[in-house]
Amino acid sequence: MFSQTVEYALRAIVYLADQAPNPCTTEQIAKATKVPQAYLSKVLQSLRQSSVVHSQRGIGGGISLVKTPEELSLLEVVNAVDPICRIHTCPLGLKGHGTNLCPLHRKLDDTMRETETAFAETTLAQILLSSTSSYPLCNEPHERLTQLGGTTISPSN
Amino acid sequence: MFSQTVEYALRAIVYLADQAPNPCTTEQIAKATKVPQAYLSKVLQSLRQSSVVHSQRGIGGGISLVKTPEELSLLEVVNAVDPICRIHTCPLGLKGHGTNLCPLHRKLDDTMRETETAFAETTLAQILLSSTSSYPLCNEPHERLTQLGGTTISPSN
DNA sequence: GCCATAATAGACATCAATGTCCATTTATCG
DNA sequence: CGATAAATGGACATTGATGTCTATTATGGC
Secondary structure (H helix, E strand, O other), X not given: OOOHHHHHHHHHHHHHHHHOOOOEOHHHHHHHHOOOHHHHHHHHHHHHHOOOEEEEOOOOOEEEEXXXXXXXXXXXXXXXXXXXXXXXXXXXXXXXXXXXXXXXXXXXXXXXXXXXXXXXXXXXXXXHHOOOOOEOXXXXXXXXXXXXXXXXXXXXX | OOOHHHHHHHHHHHHHHHHOOOOEOHHHHHHHHOOOHHHXXXXXXXXXXXXXXXXXXXXXXXXXXXXXXXXXXXXXXXXXXXXXXXXXXXXXXOOOOOOOOOHHHHHHHHHHHHHHHHHXXXXXXXXXXXXXXXXXXXXXXOOOOEOOOOOEXXXXX
């Protein structure tokens, strides 16, 4: 129901939120989220063009969130790469329906509206704080590869 | 969010429900629903293989619903052509998550479950009886091209 | 049995989503 | 300035969704 690109974008953003506000390289994100790196870079470009993430080239650079996890909703991520396009006018192009969708398309649009709302109301911070018995994207909490102060910590492996 | 094929399948089924229990030819459905006829025949084959519709060749034949509009849900139609596939195991293939999805995939699956439920609870009869100000698929009620008794009525155009 | 009707099957065409690869540009560090 | 790190852009490959076309098969009426 959701495209592969949406899945990849959300994985990357969850990882970035987990590491926020530190930047992460595409390679780092790709490995952590098991997304093909070359394709991920395309997805990240879409996110950058929509101002969901910020990028910085060169040593010490990488990708980082523009907003804090508290301010960023799932919907903003989804709409950046594969917009949920609501039904505004009759898909059959019937005049006379105008904004009055027929019962079928009214129902379809309603379900899309519900999905849209669910995504709009969920922030990345909520995802990170949710307590299911599994951590987001991994078996253990992710290593924080850099500390806020700038000291680098090596991963345990 | 929903594929073109789902859209076409639902249009066809709504039309068939409107004409039920009379059979309709693919050509007739295609014109009424503005779906490319050759492609529609593919979609209808999927619906037949899932026993949503029944087909009859030759003169007087066509496509008809297997169930009554009261018994048929939108979900059965959708799942016949483009199944809503729920998330059952971790898409990253992480052991240890098992059926315990991480918060991200838990949320994604929840929205899919809601959509699934919405479709499961809506019957074709409800769609036909819904009173928005627009008729399903058309500006006016569809002509019933044949009557239950077998007498054929010419369309007014 | 013959003809008209209508579904069926399969080949083929087109396009968008997904995925890969490589050269180029921008940045930091020494 | 030179070396390294990292994103960027564009070309290309692959696959699945969408769409078209034609020959074949099944059915009912005469």
